[in-house]
Amino acid sequence: MTPAAAADAVRRTESTLTVRSADGAPCADREVLVQQLRHDFAFGNIGFDFVGLANQEQGGTRENVFGGADPEAAQRLEGLWLDVFNTATLPFYWAGFEPVEGQPDTRRLQATAAWFRERGVSVKGHPLVWHTLTPDWLGEYPASEVEEIVRARVRREVTALAGLVDTWDAINEVVIMPVFSNEERQNPITALCRRIGRIPTIRLAFEEARRAHPATTLILNDFNLSTAYECLIEGVLEAGVQVDALGLQSHMHQGYWGEERTLEVLERFSRYGLPLHWTETTLVSGDLMPPEIVDLNDHQVDEWPSTPDGEERQADDVVRHYRTLLGHPAVEAVTYWGITDQGAWLGAPAGLVRTDGTPKPAYDALRGLVKDEWWLPPTRLRTDGEGRVPVCGWPGDYSVSIGDRSATWQLRRDAPISEATLA
Incomplete structure (x- = not known):
């Protein structure tokens, strides 16, 4: 494995993010924008x-x-x-x-x-x-x-x-x-x-x-x-x-x-x-x-x-x-x-x-x-019927948004399931 591939293999992780609206309902079948804010x-x-x-x-x-x-x-x-x-x-x-x-x-x-x-x-x-x-x-x-x-x-x-x-x-x-x-x-x-x-x-x-x-x-x-x-x-x-x-x-x-x-x-x-x-x-x-x-x-x-x-x-x-x-x-x-x-x-x-x-x-x-x-560029994804979307990137702080509503969340190797509530 090359050094470039090794770093990515060691650091990159996957998480299933559930996106919810302010009332707690899942944002089902919606396009969301995911952006990385900071590295862990x-x-x-x-x-x-x-x-x-x-x-x-x-x-x-x-x-x-x-x-x-x-x-x-x-x-x-x-x-x-x-x-x-x-x-x-x-x-x-x-x-x-x-x-x-x-x-x-x-x-x-x-x-x-x-x-x-x-x-x-x-x-x-x-x-x-x-x-x-x-x-x-x-x-x-x-x-x-x-x-x-x-x-x-x-x-x-x-x-x-x-x-x-x-x-x-x-x-x-x-x-x-x-x-x-x-x-x-x-x-x-x-x-x-x-x-x-x-x-x-x-x-x-x-x-x-x-x-x-x-x-x-x-x-x-x-x-x-x-x-x-x-x-x-x-x-x-x-x-x-x-x-x-x-x-x-x-x-x-x-x-x-x-x-x-x-x-x-x-x-x-x-x-x-x-x-x-x-x-x-x-x-x-x-x-x-x-x-x-x-x-x-x-x-x-x-x-x-x-x-x-x-x-x-x-x-x-x-x-x-x-x-x-x-x-x-x-x-x-x-x-x-x-x-x-x-x-x-x-x-x-x-x-x-x-x-x-x-x-x-x-x-x-x-x-x-x-x-x-080593950075996830702004990425548009679509949630499923339960408001879930898979995200793959380096651990750190991220944002997810739909229109003018957004929330921050954390991608962690030890937390394969994450949630974010839009405000």
Whole structure:
């Protein structure tokens, strides 16, 4: 089976929809118009660029580590972003979120999350606990107090964003956390993880977040996809920590992994029976990073331009990668790491839109998958004598209408029978 056929076979489902009028009577032998409104699958991208726009800021925006586009540029990107993606990741990197102790960026991130929610977009926070970007002031506290400060930080953010943020990367990159070195100073979260251990550190992040908002989805996230991460996952699950999904990063600055490697990773991590979220995905549209680079952060160049040949390669890679991921039933979410090259991580031309605001071929290719190949176009069908009509499509939100009367309904794999009452 080809990757294109595999994705469709895994995702497409059938449902029998019964259409009723406002009085409950079935709309028998009537032509109805069925339209898809939203995918259930989480097609994600970072929402960093829209913080300033969502807060109606003028000119530059307060930088939250990775900053974002100025409001005018974000306004030009808005339509492109919303036309493809339905899930936004917002930045809660502690160093940028609370550079001054007691002055967190809560209000602006609440406003940004609400801005996305108003546009039908689900919101994820990234991350609650991470060793790399800790605020300078945390290092002033004695080691004996750091754990409670971290716990309080988790509770505060999850509580403040409850109802706006559905999902959190509860903790990030724990495989290297206790051995991470910083030449300038010892990282207090690394020191905490070294002192109490990886699994207790993961437990504190998950349990504090769960207590603050029991309905949230909590992810264990890492870039290290070796057996070390597998061993960590096994230990966490054996310890009874409730993990809702496994996060897998795939920054492919050195080139697309290919279907074989991607499928091998999927098989290894799907055996835990947990949903897989591909939390950070990039594919470059310029020269590839040299293969001998071990830590991607070590690749420093003055310029890293997008090129015509690179853009064609990126478009092909994006299609191959997404088809492979969506062809596996364990995958529930894929987040592309950046809509635009402007301000992209490591300066790489990994965005789907050029710095001048024009879409690359990769953007058009991904949109073609999400909104064409994997999308049910407006379809006219006829109900039977009981008001029933079969509908086949990808799970998500749909509408059905007769004339000016309409209703929304949900196509679900686990619900082969649906009803909609026109209003």
